[in-house]
Structures are given as C-alpha cells and as structure tokens.
Amino acid sequence: MLIIRWFFNALTIILVAYLVVGIRVANFWSALVTALIMGIVNAVIRPIILFFALPINILTLGFFTLIVNAFMFWFVSTIVKGFYVDNFKAAFIGALIFWLVSWITNYFLKKKK
Numbered sequence: 698m699l700i701i702r703w704f705f706n707a708l709t710i711i712l713v714a715y716l717v718v719g720i721r722v723a724n725f726w727s728a729l730v731t732a733l734i735m736g737i738v739n740a741v742i743r744p745i746i747l748f749f750a751l752p753i754n755i756l757t758l759g760f761f762t763l764i765v766n767a768f769m770f771w772f773v774s775t776i777v778k779g780f781y782v783d784n785f786k787a788a789f790i791g792a793l794i795f796w797l798v799s800w801i802t803n804y805f806l807k808k809k810k
Contacts, residue, residue: 724779738772
C-alpha cells in the first residue's frame with residue numbers, strides 16, 4: 698500500500714508540473730525521489746514547524762497551514778535535483794493541487810480496504 702501511494706504521489710507531482718507554470722520535473726525518476734523526500738519532510742519537519750506556528754495558525758483559523766505546505770513544497774525543490782519550483786506562488790498552487798489529489802487518492806485507497 699505504501700508503494701502504491703508513493704507511485705501515485707510521483708504521478709501527482711508530474712501532474713502538478715504539467716498544470717502549474719513555474720514547476721518543472723526532469724523525469725519520472727525525479728518525481729519518485731521528490732515524492733519520497735516530500736513524504737519524509739511532511740512526516741518529520743512539517744509537524745515541528747506547525748507546532749511552533751500554532752499561535753499564528755490559531756489566529757488565522759488554520760489558513761497558515763497552507764503557507765507551511767507551500768514552504769515545504771518549495772523546500773523539497775531545493776533538495777531534489779530535477780524538481781524545480783520557481784517562486785512562492787507556484788509552490789502555493791502546486792502544494793494545493795498536490796494536497797487535493799493526494800487527499801482524493803488516499804480516500805479511494807482507504808475505501809478499497
């Protein structure tokens with residue numbers, strides 16, 4: 698199940714690169730590595746940042762989480778060669794699309810069980 702999600706996340710990254718101007722993926726291998734690193738970053742670094750940003754998140758009724766997601770998306774592009782995000786606007790839109798497609802994918806994968 699984990700490998701299937703990893704594969705779908707890589708396909709989602711390719712979709713995001715196709716839809717959003719300012720995001721580029723060199724090849725499918727880069728998308729696989731990006732999906733892996735994004736999973737690690739979202740599991741390790743993102744909760745720490747969200748914990749320290751909790752007061753801001755409460756004041757903005759959770760909308761600051763979208764900003765954190767965009768920065769995580771942009772941060773991964775600095776780590777992975779072959780995955781490029783040009784600016785924050787592209788990262789924000791890309792993170793939104795990535796979240797939406799991942800949410801839908803996870804819904805259907807959980808429903809299969």
